[in-house]
Amino acid sequence: MSSRLQAEKVYKVFGGRPEQTVERLRKGADREELRADGVTAAVIDASFTVEPGEIFVVMGLSGSGKSTLLRMLNGLLEPTAGTVSFDGQDLASLTAAELRTLRSRRISMVFQHFALFPHRTVLQNAAYGLEVQGVPRAEREERAAEALALCGLEGWEKSWPDELSGGMRQRVGLARALATDADLLLMDESFSALDPLIRREMQDQLLELQKTLHKTIVFITHDLNEAMRLGDRIAVMRDGEIVQIGTAEDILVRPSDEYVASFTRDVDRSKVLTAAAVMDRSTGGGEAGCDCPTATPDMPFDELCALCARTPHAVEVVDAEGARVGTVSQERLVAVIGDVDADDAVADTDAVADTDAVADTDAVADTDAADGAAKAPAACERHTTGPEGVAA
Amino acid sequence: MPRITFGEWVNTGVEWLRAHLAWLFDFFKTVFAGAYDGLDAVLQAPEPLLLIGILSVVAWRLRGLSAGVLSFLGFVFVDALGLWSDSMSTLALLLVATVIALAVGVPVGIWAARSDRVSAAVRPVLDFMQTLPAMVYLIPAIIFFGTGAPAGIVATLIFAVAPAVRMTELGIRQVDPELVEAAEAFGTTRRNTLLRVQLPLALPTVMAGVNQVIMLGLSMAAIAGMVGTGGLGGAVNEAIGQLDVGLGAEAGLSIVILAVYLDRMTNALGRELSPLGRRAAAAVRTTGLARVLSYRPRPVVAGVGVIALALTAGLLGAVGGAGNAPATAVGDAADVGKGKKVTIGYVAWEEAVASTYVWKNVLEQRGFDVEVQQYDVAPLYTALAGGDIDFQTDAWLPTTSGPFLKKHGGKVENLGAWYGPTSLELAVPAYMDGIDSMEDLKGRADEFGGKITGIEPSAGEMDLLKNKVLGAYGLEDEYEVVDSSTPAMLAELKRAYAAEEPIVTTLWSPHWAYNDFELKKLKDPKDAWGAGDKIHTLARDGYSEENPVVAGWLRDFTMTEKQLTGLEADINAAGKGNQDKAVKAWLKKHPGLVDEWAPLPEGAKGTEGGEETARPLEVAWFPWEEDIAVTHLWKHVLEDRGYTMNLKQMDVGPVYTGLASGDVDLNFDAWLPHAQSNFWEKTKDDLVDLGSWYEPTSLEIAVPSYVKGIDSMEDLKGRADEFDGRIIGIEPGTGEMNLLKKDVLPAYGLQDEYEVVDGSTPAMLAELKRAYAEKKPVAVTLWSPHWSYDQYELTKLADPKKAWGEGNRIHTIASEDFPEQYPTLAGWIKGFRMSEEELASLEAEIVRRGQGKESEAVEAWLKEHPDVPGRMTPDA
DSSP, X not given: OOOOEEEEEEEEEESSOHHHHHHHHHTTOOHHHHHXXXXXXXXXXXXXXXXXXXXEEEEEOTTSSHHHHHHHHTTSSOOSEEEEEETTEEGGGSOHHHHHHHHHHTEEEEXXXXXXXTTSOHHHHHTHHHHHHTOOHHHHHHXXXXXXXXXXXXXXXXXXXXXXXXXXXHHHHXXXXXXXXXXXXXXXXTTTTSOXXXXXXXXXXXXXXXXXXXXXXXXXXXXXXXXXXXXXXXEEEETTEEEEEEOHHHHHHSOSSHHHHHHHTTSOHHHHOBHHHHSBGGGOSSBOSSSSOOBOTTOBHHHHHHHHHHOSSOEEEEOTTSBEEEEEOHHHHHHHHHHHHOTHHHHHOGGGGOTTOTTOTTOOOOOOGGGGGGGHHHHHHHHHHOGGGGGO | OOOOOHHHHHHHHHHHHHHHSHHHHHHHHXXXXXXXXXXXXXXXXXXXXXXXXXXHHHHHHHHOHHHHHHHHHHHHHHHHTTOHHHHHHHHHHHHHHHHHHHHHHHHHHHHHHHOHHHHHHHHHHHHHHHHSOHHHHHHHHHHHHOSSHHHHHHHHHHHHHHHHHHHHXXXXXXXXXXXXXXXXXXXXXXXXXXXXXXXXXXXXXXXXXXXXXXXXXXXXXXXXXXXXXXXXXXXXXXXXXXXXXXXHHHXXXXXXXXXXXXXXXXHHHHHHHSHHHHHHHHHTOOOHHHHHHTOOOOHHHHHHHHHHHHHHHHHHHHHHGGGOOOOOOOXXXXXXXXXXXXXXXXXXXXXXXXXXXXXXXXXHHTTOEEEEEEEOHHHHHHHHHXXXXXXXXXXXXXXXXXXXXXXXXXXXXXXEEEEOOOEXXXXXXXXXXXXXXXXXXXXXXXXXXTEEEOOOTTSHHHHHIIIIIHHHTTOTTTOEEEOOOHHHHHHHHHHHHHTTOOOOEEEEESOTHHHXXXXXXXXXXXXXXXXXXXXXXXXXXXXXXXXXXHHXXXXXXXXXXXXXHHHHHHHHHHOTTOXXXXXXXXXHHSTTHHHHHSOOOOOOOOOOOSOGGGSOEEEEEOSSHHHHHHHHHHHHHHHHTTOOEEEEEOOHHHHHHHHHHTSOOEEEEEOTTTBTHHHHHHHGGGEEEEEEOOBOBEEXXXXXXXXXXXXXXXXXXXXXXXXXXXXXXXXXXXXXXXXXXXXXXXXXXXXXXXXXXXXOHHHHHHHHHHHHHTTOOOOEEEEESOHHHHHSOEEEOBOXXXXXXXXXXXXXXXXXXXXXXXXXXXXXXXXXXXXXXXXXXXXXXXXXXXXXXXXXXXXXXXXXXXXXXXXXXXXX
C-alpha cells in the first residue's frame, strides 16, 4: 500500500528573478553563465516517476542538486517551475497546514547526519513524528518502541542519542521515519556519514525491511555502489539535470553519455552485474538443454564467468522453477567486460541507444561479440583468479 | 562648524513624550511599582534568618550541601552587616527588572533569530542601550517614571535587556539547522519547532543570558540608587557621597554575595531546566566526602523544607508584627520646645553637618523635637523657601549662595552669620616649602605633576578657579585642574599627605582638613578668589515670628574656626551615621556652650538714658566682610546721631577679653551660640548679648500651589492617597531627610501614611518637574531659598509644630555695663535686623569700592536703602 510520486519538469532556481531564469534555462542557457549572474540553478527540468514500493535512488556528486530535488518532494522547498505530485495531488496546491499534515503522516525523512534531537531520549526521538501527529503518549511510545525494535534497537529506548554509535543513531533516525507509517521515505545521504562496514550493514537492513514494508523510498547518495545495491532504479544527476534514469545495469552497461560512463568506470561490475543483466533473453523459453551447470538470474557476474569458463557452450540461466530465461555466451561476457576497457564498445552496443526503456530490465540486446572475442579467455581467466583486479 | 542643537531636540522630544504619552509611562510606572512593591513586601516579610534558610535550602537543592552552607553563611553575614533589608529591596528590584528584561528580551531575541533584518535592526539598538552612560538616562527616567523603584527598574532594564536578546538569538541560531529541518520534515508547525526544538536546545545559552541579565542588572541596581531605589544601591550611593569607605565596603560586599548567589543559582537552574544539562550534571556525580558536600535533597524534600520555613516565617511575621510600638522621648526641666518640631536642613558639607548637629543637640536639650535633613545645595534652598525646613545653617553669603537669595529674598529670613569669613583657596601641605601664595605656584608645576586636584566640575569654586584665579596668576597654561569630587579630592589629599608627596588641592575654609592635616592656605594677593563668604543661618519665611526664642538663639549663634574645625574633625573621625554621637561628645567636652547658644529666657531690661553720645564707643571688629559692613553701617548711622565710634580691628579672642574687661564696648559680629562659643564661654559672665541681627533659612515640604487645601504639614494628614503616600525625598542620610523621617513626619503623625522616597536632589527635581507639568499632586522635600520657588508656583508647607527646627545667627555683644551705659543704643541694637539681600549688597558695595573706602560705600548703599537708618534707630 504505497503511493506514487511524480515529478514533472521540475526546476529550482535560487537567486533573483526565478521565472525569467527558468525561461532562459528552457531556452538552453548554461548553468555557468547563470552563475555569473548570481543565480544558482539547483535543479533543471527534472522529470521522473517513483512507483509504489520502489526504491528510487538519486545519485550525483555534491552540488548536483540532488538534495534540493529531494526537499521539493516533501514540500520543504517549493519548485520554481514544474510540479511535484504525490498520489496524484500537486504539492503546490496544498496549503501550508495540509502540507504539514502530509509530511507528518505520509512522508518521512531520514537525514545524512541523523538529525536526532539531543534533548530527547531514543524513544522520544522515535516517537517524534507521532507526537507531531498528536498521537496519545502511550500509543506513540508503543509504536515508537515497535519501530525501534524493527530497526534492531530494542532495549535502547531510554538511552540518549549521544550515547549511541553512528550506525545506531541512524537506526533511530530510520525508526523515527518508520514509526509514522509514512508511505514515502525520503533518505538524504542517510548512510554516507557511516563507516563502510556499518554502511553496508544498514543497506542490508534497509533492503531487509523493504522486503516486508514495501515503502516507496527515494534515496539520495553520491556513492554509485550504494546506488547500485539499493536502487530498483537510479537517476544520475549532473549539474542540476537528470542525465540518465535506469536500472543499475542500464547505468552500468548502457551509460547515456560520457559523464555517466566515466562515473561508472570505477564500479566493480563483477559485484553489481548478475546473470539476469547480461543474459540473452531471446534464447529464453523451454528447459535446460543439457546436464551442464546452469546459472540463476541473480548469480553474480564473477561466478558467472567461472561457470562460463567451465562450460563448452553458452550457459543457460534458469529461474527457480527450472524454466530457462536466457543464455550467456562467452562472447556476451566479453562484450560486457569490453565496456570497461574499450569506450567505443559502448557505441557498438545496440541497446545503448534504447535508453527510453528505463524500467526495462531485459534491455540487453544482441551484441556484436567479434570485437571482444579474442580477449574472452583472458578476461574470463582474470575474473576467475582475481575478480577484484578489474576494478583497479 | 555649525552648532547642532541636538540637546535641544532631545529636550523637545522628552517634553513631547511626557506631554503626550504620560498615560503610557504612568501605566508602566504603575505596573513596575506594583510588581516591585509586592515582591519587596514578600521578601521583607519573613524574619531574615528564615528567608536565609529558604534561600539556602534552594541552594542546597540546586547545587549541593556546600553551596547551601555557603549561602547560609554569606547571607547571615549580610544580615549581620545590617543590610539584609536593603539586600532584599535590591533583590526585589532586580527580580522585577530581570523578569521584564526576559519578557521583552527573549521574544525579541527569537524574532531576531528568525529574521536577519530584525537582527540587523536590533543590534545597534542594543549597543546603544548598553553603552549609553547610565547617568544620561537615569535622570530622564525620573521625568517619565518618577523617583524610586520604577525609574530604577527602567534603568536596570535598559542596561540588562541586551544580553537577554543577544543570548536568545545566539542560542536559537546555534541550533543545528538539520534539526530544524528535521522538525519541519515531520510536519512540525513553526511555533512547535520553536517550542519543542529550538528553545529547548537554546536553553543553556538562554540561561547564560539570564545569568548575564541578572549580573548586569545587579551592577546597574547599585547605580540606580541615585534615583531613589533604596536598597544596597542606596547604601552605596550614600557611602560614595560621604566618602564612607566602610559603609561602601559593606554594601559592596553585600552586592557581591547576592551576585554570587544569583549567579550560581541561575547557572544551576539552567542545568536543571535543560535535559542535556541534567545529564551533564549527572555524569559528574562524585563519591566520598565530595559526594556528601554535593548531596542534593530530592525536590520533594527541598520543597517541603522551603514550605516549612516559609510557613514558620509567615507565622512569626503575623505574631511578631504586633510588638513594635515606638517609644517616645520625654522632655526635661529646660523644656523650652515642649516637643516642638524643628527641622534643620543641611548640605553634606562638613561645616553644615557640624553646625546642624550642634543645633540638633542644643535644641533637643531645650526640649525640641529636632529632625535634620540632608540636601543638595539647590534643594536645600528650595526646601527653605518652601518652608519644608525651618532653617539651615550653611548659607554662604553673599557670593556662593547669593543667587538663591536674589530669587527668594522675600521668602527666607536671614538669621545672620555665625561663621566667617569663609574662604575659597588652594591649599598645599605644610611640608611644601616655599609655596605660601598663589604666586609661588608659578614655575613649580613639575612638582605637582602640573595638576591641581579639583572637586566637582559643577562647583562654583572650580569655575572660579579655572576661569579667573589661574588666569590672574598666569597659571592656566602650567596647571591643569583635575575635575573630580570632594570625597575623591580628600582621598587624594590624604594619600599624598601620608606619602609626603607634593599636592595642591582646591579647598575652602572652614574645613576639617585644616584640622587633620598641616595645610597651608595659599595667599591670594590679587584677590582673585574674591571676598570670602560668611556662613549664615537662613530660616524659612516667618520663622522668627513663630519661634522668637529659637530665632533669637540662632541670631546669636557664632562659632569660631577652632571650634568648627575641631568639631568637624571629630565628626569625620566618628564616621558616617555617628554625627550625632560625635556632636554630643564634643558638646560634653565644651560645657556651657549649650547655655551660651540657647540661653534660657531672662527678663531683658534696659533703661532709657540721655548722655549716651558723650563718651566715644569703642567698637571692635573682625576683618570679615559682614562685620566690616555692619560696623561701618552702624558707625555711619550712629555718627549721624551724634555718637562717636572708635573702631578697632581685633582678633576674636582679644575682642572677648576686651569686652569682658570693659576696654571694648561693642562687637557686631559675635557668631553665637556656636562659632565663638569657647570665647563666649570664658567671658560670658562679663558680657551681654544684645541679640542677633541675622536670620536663618528653612527646610520644608513643598507642594505645587495647584494642590489646594494643603498649606501646612498638618494638612497632609489624611490626604496620602493624593500623593500616592509618597513624599519625594533627596539623598538618603542627608540631614533634611533624617529630620523629615525621624521628626517632622512623626510630629504630624504622618509617618504611617507617607513614605519618604530616598533618591537624589536631581531626581527629586525631575520628579517635581514631571508632576508639575502634569498638574499632579506631589510633595517634595525642599528648602529655601531654592530656584524651584521661582520656577514653579509652590507652597511651602507651614510647620506649626516647628518640627523642622530652627536656625543660627550673628549677635551683637557688649560689655557688661553697656546696656546701662547706653540704654537707647542697646535697644536699637536689640531691634536691629538685616536681611540677606541688604547685607549682601552692602558687602558687595564695600568690596567693590575697596579697602579704606568703607564710609563711602556705606553712604552710597544707604542712598539705595534710605529706610535703614530709621529702622535702626527708631526713636531718634
